[in-house]
Amino acid sequence: MSIEGTKLTLNDLTILGLLLERETGVTGLELEKTIDNRNMRIWTKIGKSSIYFGLKKLEKNNFVSSEAKYYRKNQSKPPIKEKYYKITHEGKNEIEKAIFNILSTHKKIIDPFDIALSFSSWLSPKRKKKAFDLRLKMIKDRKELLQIKFEEFKKPGAYGLDIEGKKDFNPLILKNILIIFSRPLSLVEAEEKWILNNIDDIIQ
Amino acid sequence: MSIEGTKLTLNDLTILGLLLERETGVTGLELEKTIDNRNMRIWTKIGKSSIYFGLKKLEKNNFVSSEAKYYRKNQSKPPIKEKYYKITHEGKNEIEKAIFNILSTHKKIIDPFDIALSFSSWLSPKRKKKAFDLRLKMIKDRKELLQIKFEEFKKPGAYGLDIEGKKDFNPLILKNILIIFSRPLSLVEAEEKWILNNIDDIIQ
Numbered sequence: 001m002s003i004e005g006t007k008l009t010l011n012d013l014t015i016l017g018l019l020l021e022r023e024t025g026v027t028g029l030e031l032e033k034t035i036d037n038r039n040m041r042i043w044t045k046i047g048k049s050s051i052y053f054g055l056k057k058l059e060k061n062n063f064v065s066s067e068a069k070y071y072r073k074n075q076s077k078p079p080i081k082e083k084y085y086k087i088t089h090e091g092k093n094e095i096e097k098a099i100f101n102i103l104s105t106h107k108k109i110i111d112p113f114d115i116a117l118s119f120s121s122w123l124s125p126k127r128k129k130k131a132f133d134l135r136l137k138m139i140k141d142r143k144e145l146l147q148i149k150f151e152e153f154k155k156p157g158a159y160g161l162d163i164e165g166k167k168d169f170n171p172l173i174l175k176n177i178l179i180i181f182s183r184p185l186s187l188v189e190a191e192e193k194w195i196l197n198n199i200d201d202i203i204q
Numbered sequence: 205m206s207i208e209g210t211k212l213t214l215n216d217l218t219i220l221g222l223l224l225e226r227e228t229g230v231t232g233l234e235l236e237k238t239i240d241n242r243n244m245r246i247w248t249k250i251g252k253s254s255i256y257f258g259l260k261k262l263e264k265n266n267f268v269s270s271e272a273k274y275y276r277k278n279q280s281k282p283p284i285k286e287k288y289y290k291i292t293h294e295g296k297n298e299i300e301k302a303i304f305n306i307l308s309t310h311k312k313i314i315d316p317f318d319i320a321l322s323f324s325s326w327l328s329p330k331r332k333k334k335a336f337d338l339r340l341k342m343i344k345d346r347k348e349l350l351q352i353k354f355e356e357f358k359k360p361g362a363y364g365l366d367i368e369g370k371k372d373f374n375p376l377i378l379k380n381i382l383i384i385f386s387r388p389l390s391l392v393e394a395e396e397k398w399i400l401n402n403i404d405d406i407i408q
Contacts (some may be wrong), residue, residue, distance in 0.1 A: 003316065008232055010316055017323035040322075045314055049388045068205035093325055099327055102320035103335035106342035106395075108388075110249055112207065112214055116306035118244075118296035121377070123303055136370045140312035173325070179406060183398055184312075190394030191310075202383060 006098045006106070007061060011046050013102075016055045016063060016095040021173055025067065025084030028052050038177060055085055063091030084158060096105050098165070121204060128203045139192045146188065150181040168198055208309070210302040211265060217306075219258045220267060220291055220299040221223030229271065229288035232256050242381060243353050244261055246388070254288060259289055290332050332407045336399060337374065343396045354385040 002009060008016070018031055026034075031051050035041065058064040065088050083159040087095070120128060153174070206213055212220070222235055235255050239245065262268040269292050274283040291299070324332060342405075357378070 007284045010319055013206070014319055017326070019318075020323065020326055042312070044319060058319060065221060072369050078334050095323070096327065096331075099323055100331055100335050101322045102316045103324060103327075103332070104338035106339050106346065108246070108346065110214075112217075112306045113314065114384050115214055115218055115221075115305045117358055117382050117387065119217070119224065119299070120307060121302055121380050122224055122305075123261075123300065127300075127304055128307070130386065131304050134308035142310065142312065156304060173249075175405070176322050176325050179402060182402070183318060183321065186398045187391065190391055198386070201284070203381070 002164070003101060005097045005101050006094055008063075008094055008098045009054075010044070011050050012041070012058055012063075013095060013098050014044055014046050015058060016053065017092055017099075019064065019087040020084060020092070020095065023086060027082055027084055028055060031055075031085075042146070042149065042181075046178070058091065061090075062088055063094055064088060117202075125203050132199055132203065137182050138194060139184065139188060141187065143188050143192065146181055146185045149179065150185060153177055153181065156171045205260065208300045209305050210298055211302065212267075212298055212302045213249070215254050215258050215260075216262055216267070217299060217302050218244070219250055219262060220295055221303075223289060223291040224296070224299065227290060229290045231286055231288055232259060234278060235259075235289075243331060246350070246353065246385075251306055262295065263289075265294075266292055266297055268292060274309060319370055321406075322334050329407050341398065341400060343399070347389065347392050347396065350389045354382065356390060357381050357385065 003013065004189050008143070014033065014035075018034055019026055022030075028051055032048060035046060035051070036043075040046065049173075055064060059066055064085050066083045069082050069084055071082065072079045207217065218239075223230060224240055226234075229332060232255055238251060239248075239255070245248065259268060259270075263270055266291050270287045270289050273286050275286065275290055276283045283340065327335065
């Protein structure tokens with residue numbers, strides 16, 4: 001599904017966004033590493049194969065250009081080809097639109113929890129208590145994971161962020177990374193608080 | 205997509221849940237009205253056609269049984285057939301499992317907003333400000349809508365809830381309805397608060 005007003009999916013946006021950070025060109029493998037290093041899988045669904053599939057599609061749409069470079073690991077072996085990807089002018093325009101459209105639109109998110117909650121009076125008090133105990137435990141785990149990551153990235157020199165060996169890292173990026181960890185954290189805290197405030201009423 | 209460990213979709217769960225409230229049998233039209241009266245579309249995607257489609261599928265799976273009743277609107281015209289649906293024993297077991305499984309599992313929700321936010325430094329400060337102004341306005345509108353509905357349902361005798369004319373309404377249901385309005389409200393408030401706390405930092 002495309003982001004409103006654009007030809008980009010969420011995965012495309014993630015890829016283009018990472019290409020924007022390094023205009024000198026990035027390989028697919030470097031993209032993979034960046035996604036791992038930043039723990040981006042905490043808030044995206046992007047997988048390995050979708051990176052390569054996405055790059056191909058983006059290139060076909062002229063949002064990305066590629067250049068092959070050859071290097072030898074070993075003089076006795078034939079050179080290895082590596083593809084470097086860059087975001088194009090069209091790609092920059094498209095991602096600008098996509099970011100703006102997403103940031104400016106608040107969409108209701110259908111959470112199955114709300115629907116189950118509305119029928120929860122049909123569960124016995126014992127089963128309700130058990131369900132909420134399990135849920136609170138999972139919320140606590142997620143909160144802790146987010147807190148740990150947030151603190152890790154906050155440490156000065158926490159440059160696991162960067163692609164190995166390359167130093168042309170934009171400091172703005174670190175700020176963005178911190179901001180996006182703080183948001184899921186605030187929402188997960190709101191969820192926990194709501195349950196703790198209402199659990200007695202619900203379980204009755 | 206089915207709810208884990210069950211054969212039910214979210215729409216099936218909604219339909220079965222409403223059938224549970226009225227074990228004497230309900231027509232498709234009455235289900236439609238209930239969904240409207242309770243403003244259930246605020247937190248579900250259920251549409252008119254999906255009610256009838258869902259009832260058919262649930263009956264095929266033995267989670268629902270139906271009985272045809274005939275009545276005459278007008279003595280000079282042929283009788284009209286109306287189908288009354290009831291939840292079966294199997295249906296009750298299945299919905300119990302579905303409610304338990306959803307309540308007990310906290311899933312991360314992928315919000316495109318987080319992804320766009322992580323790349324928001326590529327927007328000009330002016331565009332960022334505009335995007336967040338629009339977003340805050342939408343959040344405010346949604347908050348107000350939820351608040352109004354919450355207050356409406358809290359009023360004693362706010363029995364727009366019930367299906368017209370029938371009085372066998374379970375008081376537990378009202379409690380459940382209030383609870384599910386309070387939850388999206390608390391989350392939307394957390395979202396607004398997070399933006400207001402971070403907007404200066406983001407827009408810079």
